[in-house]
Amino acid sequence: MILVVGGAGYIGSHVVKHLVQTAQVVVYDNLSTGHKEAVDPKAIFIEGDLADEQRLTQVFTLFPIEAVMHFATVSGVAESIRNPQRYYENNVGATLSLLTVMRNCQVKNIIFSSSAATYAPSEELLHEGSPVAPTNPYGRSNGFVEQILQDYAHAYQFNCTVLRHFNVAGASADGEIGERHVPETHLIPTVLQHLRGELETVKLYGDTYPTEDGTCIRDYVHVEDLANAHILALEALLQREADFTIYNIGNELGFSVKEIIEQCEQVTGKSANIELTHKRAGDAAILVASTKKIQRELGWQPEKTLQHMIEHAWHWQKRAVY
Secondary structure, three states, X not given: OEEEEOOOOHHHHHHHHHHOOOOOEEEEEOOOOOOHHHOOOOOEXXXXXXXXXXXXXXXXXXXXXXXXXXXXXOOOHHHXXXXXXXXXXXXXXXXXXXXXXXXXXXXXXXXXXXXXXXXXXXXXXXXXXXXXOOOXXXXXXXXXXXXXXXXXXXXXXXXXXXXEEOEEEOOOOOOOOOOXXXXXXXXXXXXXXXXXXXXXXXXXXXXXXXXXXXXXXEEEEEHHHHXXXXXXXXXXXXXXXXXXXXXXXXXXXXXEHHHHHHHHHHHHOOOOOEEEEOOOOOOOOEEXXXXXXXXXXXXXXXXXXXXXXXXXXXXXXXXXXX
């Protein structure tokens, strides 16, 4: 059985939707940002907090857990700067609680869904060996977890895979599940909410970055492509001895904030009202992935384009059920 912590969240629920097709799955989530309605009915759902070692121990005792997939970190650059304590307590402290229970229960296989926010900003494609120098507590908390996992692999023979994903967008192609954060901070769903009339403006956080149009550039990956990468990583993890591996997940393409807004306008046929405001602290100018390693070692390739991401997200926005 596979335990998916944070499996009711945006990325976790999409992974579960794919995973239940071939495996028995237990989802463990405190629903602080996730949605029970997003959990595939073929999975067993247990509500609980990652820091609750007693409840986690019950889960590992009740079910024959073979591996853990960890999506239970909180994410948000701006919030992490305002409230770093939440990020270190949840992302680092609660992960240590999970690892303590895993050690006690002799379960040593784990996949951690990390972030490209761990990297130092660079105009070059970022590969897994690029300098790690996060510009905000969110990125630093993920970087700390990665280092902890590497230490556990060396000291306790844990088998760990880290997937550093870049910006995630889209929804399931069948429209059953999608992205729903309260409040929403991610660019594509925020623009689409505006174009649906839910927000008066789209805020543009600075246009003086050292890029062609002055706005930040990011790599985007469809949530279903990301889910497929996690499934491939899990299959590889379960076939090897104790190790520590990192993979980037992205499209190797960079899109600026202005380009994303324009693409959303094209897909929806609506025009955005843009409000220029100050830069957000901790925002890097450019983050774009090199995914050569996962392509070479696991045969993963992104299949969906930015247009697919926006189309699927727009379809989800119009029928969101949670």
